[in-house]
Amino acid sequence: MGQQTKSTKSKPRKRRNDGGNRVVFIIAAVLMVIYLGGRLSNAFSAAPETTPALHVTVNDSFTSDGWFFRDEEPIDNATGSSVKHIVYSGERVQQDAPLAIIYSDQESMDLSRQLDPLEERISLLDTALQSASDSSNIAKLDQVITLTIEQLAEQVKEGSGSSVASAASSLRTLSLRREAGNVDTNEVSAERDALVSEQSSLEHQLTGRTTELTASSSGYFSEVVDGYESILTPSSLDEMTVEQFDKTVAQQPSAENSNSLGKIVKGFNWYLAAKIPAEQAERLQVGQELTVNFTQASMESKVTVHSINHQGGSDTALLVMEGTEFSSEMVSMREQPIEIIIATYTGLKVPKSAVRVQEQTDSDGKTTQIPGVFILSGSIQKFKMINELFEADDYYVVKQSATDSDMLVERDQVIVQGKNLQNNMVVKT
Numbered sequence: 001m002g003q004q005t006k007s008t009k010s011k012p013r014k015r016r017n018d019g020g021n022r023v024v025f026i027i028a029a030v031l032m033v034i035y036l037g038g039r040l041s042n043a044f045s046a047a048p049e050t051t052p053a054l055h056v057t058v059n060d061s062f063t064s065d066g067w068f069f070r071d072e073e074p075i076d077n078a079t080g081s082s083v084k085h086i087v088y089s090g091e092r093v094q095q096d097a098p099l100a101i102i103y104s105d106q107e108s109m110d111l112s113r114q115l116d117p118l119e120e121r122i123s124l125l126d127t128a129l130q131s132a133s134d135s136s137n138i139a140k141l142d143q144v145i146t147l148t149i150e151q152l153a154e155q156v157k158e159g160s161g162s163s164v165a166s167a168a169s170s171l172r173t174l175s176l177r178r179e180a181g182n183v184d185t186n187e188v189s190a191e192r193d194a195l196v197s198e199q200s201s202l203e204h205q206l207t208g209r210t211t212e213l214t215a216s217s218s219g220y221f222s223e224v225v226d227g228y229e230s231i232l233t234p235s236s237l238d239e240m241t242v243e244q245f246d247k248t249v250a251q252q253p254s255a256e257n258s259n260s261l262g263k264i265v266k267g268f269n270w271y272l273a274a275k276i277p278a279e280q281a282e283r284l285q286v287g288q289e290l291t292v293n294f295t296q297a298s299m300e301s302k303v304t305v306h307s308i309n310h311q312g313g314s315d316t317a318l319l320v321m322e323g324t325e326f327s328s329e330m331v332s333m334r335e336q337p338i339e340i341i342i343a344t345y346t347g348l349k350v351p352k353s354a355v356r357v358q359e360q361t362d363s364d365g366k367t368t369q370i371p372g373v374f375i376l377s378g379s380i381q382k383f384k385m386i387n388e389l390f391e392a393d394d395y396y397v398v399k400q401s402a403t404d405s406d407m408l409v410e411r412d413q414v415i416v417q418g419k420n421l422q423n424n425m426v427v428k429t
Contacts, residue, residue, distance in 0.1 A: 053412045060342045066273065093221050108209040240309065274318075351395050358383055373415065
């Protein structure tokens with residue numbers, strides 16, 4: 001048999017699709033570059049907007065109009081009499097203490113006015129004569145003079161009339177004592193004798209023409225009589241409603257005591273009544289301590305909540321506060337715009353728009369929400385924790401820590417607007 005030759009046809013080799021894979025890889029690489037570029041662009045975009053964390057003191061308060069209710073006794077006076085007050089408004093007086101001198105006519109009052117400078121001058125001359133032989137240490141006198149000046153400034157600030165007059169007199173006396181070594185005693189004695197003679201003549205002319213007016217009870221003196229003394233009394237506050245309060249303060253002041261020399265505010269306390277929103281009344285309780293800021297007079301006083309009268313369904317309540325501080329201005333006040341301060345907070349001011357919440361997981365896997373803010377330290381974003389003390393409409397007052405580096409401190413640059421805020425991220429500045 002002849003040998004048969006079998007021809008075999010070779011199969012073509014399958015060609016790998018490398019071109020398609022390369023395209024996919026290129027597309028993925030491009031997308032990755034775009035993504036990373038976006039991240040880098042965000043990280044190094046325009047610097048975020050910041051504001052410094054400033055140290056502030058703010059009041060948790062609300063405003064109203066306050067009316068004083070006091071136990072007051074007008075001081076009677078004959079119409080047309082000429083009067084010279086001895087005490088000043090706001091001074092504490094005892095029963096039967098002299099308040100004023102009443103003169104029978106204008107002439108007698110004019111004579112009295114001549115006596116005042118004479119008495120002052122005689123007193124100074126007596127001091128000069130007494131100090132002429134005094135070898136007091138000049139340095140020590142200078143120290144006392146400096147102290148007296150400081151006391152005088154403080155008393156002027158407080159508005160204490162009698163204390164100011166007394167301190168001024170002491171200052172004049174001390175100044176005279178300091179220069180006493182240069183005084184001619186013979187000349188001073190002659191001047192004093194002449195003034196004493198003139199004083200005696202004036203006093204003789206005033207004999208029987210004056211009457212001393214005394215306090216009928218102990219209390220604080222005020223020169224102002226407004227006609228509400230018999231209307232706005234502490235006893236009228238018992239169970240007073242908002243409606244009754246409105247009617248009471250709307251009454252026409254009495255003209256009965258229009259010729260009074262002044263009045264005595266009896267006792268050691270006073271009451272301040274004010275209409276307040278019901279939602280504010282719910283935050284208060286009897287016995288709670290508050291501070292009242294008399295906004296027109298630029299003065300504050302500590303008070304205690306005496307009573308809160310809120311009728312069901314009403315949107316207002318009557319707040320009655322009790323105070324014990326007196327001053328020359330306060331005893332003459334009746335109606336005053338007031339700020340009722342519940343509490344005062346001191347800390348760092350943080351805009352609400354800056355507050356962020358970060359999650360923190362402890363070793364047990366428990367996650368905690370941590371409020372804080374991002375700050376810009378140089379070119380690095382950092383997260384700082386905050387502890388809220390007080391919330392206002394558009395900001396918080398937060399606690400400042402002097403030891404914890406993770407807490408916000410004064411003058412930190414707080415980020416109020418920014419993108420992609422992350423702790424320890426570098427940003428373009």
